[in-house]
Amino acid sequence: MKPSMSCVLSLSMLLTPLPAFAQQGQSTVRSISASDKQQGAAANPQLIAQFGGAYRGPQAAFVERVGKRVAVQSGLSNASGDFTVTTLDSPVENAFAIPGGYIYITRQLLALMNSEAELASVLGHEVGHVAARHANSRNTRATLGSLLAAGVGAATGSDLATRAVGTGAQLYTLKYGRDQEYQADALGIRYMAAAGYDPYASADILSALDASTGLSAEAAGKAGGNVPTWASTHPNSEARVKRAVQLAAATGRPEVTPAQDTAFLRMLNGLPYGEAKDRQKISIVTVGAKDTVDTLAARMAFPTLRRERFLTLNGLSADQPLRAGTLVKLVVAS
Template sequence: MPLKNTRKLTAMALAGAASLALGACASIPGANVAPGSPITAEEAQLGAENHEAFVNEFGGAMTGPYARYVDQVGSNIAVQSGLATRPDAFEVTLLNSSVNNAFAVPGGYVYATRQLVNLMNNEAELAAVLGHEVGHVAARHSARRQQAAQRNQLLGLLGAVIGGAVLGSSDLANLSLQGSQLATLSYSRSQELEADQLGIQYLNRAGYDPNAMATLLASLAAQNQLDAQLQGRDNATIPEWASTHPDPASRVQNARQLAGGATGVVNRETFLSRIDGMIYGDDPEQGIIEGRQFIHPILRFSFTAPQGFYMVNGTRAVTINGDQGRAQLTVGPYNNNLDAYVRNVFSALGGEQQQLTPSSISRTTVNGLPAAYGTARVNNGQQQVDVTVFAYEFSSDTAYHFAAITPAGQAGVFNPLYQSMRRISANEAGSVVPRRIDVVTAGRGDTVRTMAGRMAYTDAQQARFRVLNGLGANDQLVPGREYKIVVRSN
């Protein structure tokens, strides 16, 4: 959760392309550029203009040795694409995000989150992910995807799914999880496979083991499945709103075939030494999720998700997801008037195209915090839904609010969430310690069970350890070999 009072970028922007707001007749950088051609000045300008927004959206850029290592590997693999001849033509950014993600934008800007890097087990896998993203850029996939979406807009096929057109706000459209919007923006299966193929070509050219693409995809698929189990979801794929790269499991076998039995370097020991000590999971400065509890030691508050819901900590909001609805906690400008604050949030959610106002605003107190709330019933184009805003005053110039969307008549499902918001003490805030990667060497008496027992979790220790180290269900430890565990450490 952020410290800034800025609104979320739309799902469009997070997909790594320019916004559809360009208009039906606007020029799309890269749309008419042959795949594999060098970066154009127009593409470089587009990337530079959007770089800061992408960095801010994903927790900011990390600096220091971790970031320099990722930049070095990414720049060297990117050169293999032919988009540029010098590694310094690319800007590879390690993002301080606990979400497994990577993306690239035209102009030589490549991004990977620290959480995804922590999932990797060697340098070749790092090069594979970054090479895959560069492959999307080389093939001009974002421009072609955007061009296709723009054609659909001209044909009137997108209608209410673009940028929150139904309710006039991308924020509320994102809350309503309109799958057609996100499906429009995701890479197609053929584009994903082409990016895999190009990434493997780059691995071969750089001397890396091309099988690293398949092993990384397998680890990501295993992590998706584990996350689904831990969150109580039936679906083991990445939720569409969380990633522009769905279904890595379906691409594993294809990547193995593309590798064709070739071999190369993996640099496992070098990689592990370079990520040793990196923060794993949530950064306390952005708040942390512990089971169903969210704790922000800097902003000094905590709340608990209702039973059956799970949370995702984003850079600008904490999202609470479940079959019965979705809510987000974020912050807005506050001038010591809770009623006005709630009305302003509704107005922002409705946007210019639809007036969104609550039927009434009620005042209450939650754990000593002054609070106000209201609900509006609207049609999202598919059904009647209830939109609720529940706000809390923390000081004369600071307020936070939940914005929730549920099927009509079911707004009360989030009442336990609203009633759980509370301040935390300085002692409670000080007790929050981040998790970090610790690279350890297996001794002769070590087993998966004993090593996993050192993980800083109370549940699924062995499953977490296996996924983190790319181990199958029957794989055993090799004495003298290095493995990753997750520990508590300041």
């Protein structure tokens, strides 16, 4: 779900000039100001309403704790109380942040994760956008481009003209956005490592998001290759994952295979999944001695692509064996 034009316009007042930054970090961070807090507080209810409202389930408190733990590493504020972390009741995989200390993640994206460190990575990435003050250039250009397209369409009466101008503005904005995404990756990895999380989890969640995107395209009957890389709001996934591993290594932490985060997975149990009308939820089950990917996937509450959905949801490769006693996620009827 994309914010409406009225929502984008109301957020434009949050934007401040963008300073120069190093390629993988920032030279300065401006602390959250009273103006940031006031304007963020004004935009916050609009954003929450735009994305389906706030999710009030037990997982929301867990997300809030992790988000604040990571956010205080950014230099925006040393006080966790200066940050507001909201889980959105949305069936779309998304996360974002705005100036004033407001951080958001959807329950659907939370369901894709398999560790607390992956959650810390995503929230740290979004805080990185705010610390680097990316909102200024990206949102201002997107808004001006949309207004220009609407103006041309109205003047000429041509929908084609509207789409042509809009595409040009979008390509300019997206190119700038990819550089910002790289920088936010670097900052997020720095923050999560400082907070005590495994920085290599950043590559794990990026891989999971790539797999989920491909699965969504397949479920919709579309080939993932039909979307050109230049039309994406994120960098090429393979290059981005490799870069995340390099950034994690630069923190000085060795890369090791982490133990399964059973506490995190159990926390997800009962989390609503997908559209509210479908009445589905995440169920955490223990792999039995006779269980296989196929037997567990058969329990997924989907008519098609059950095996693919099971693998993607659990961050498993097609040939990865299951181990008895470990936990897996299923999507079942509520």
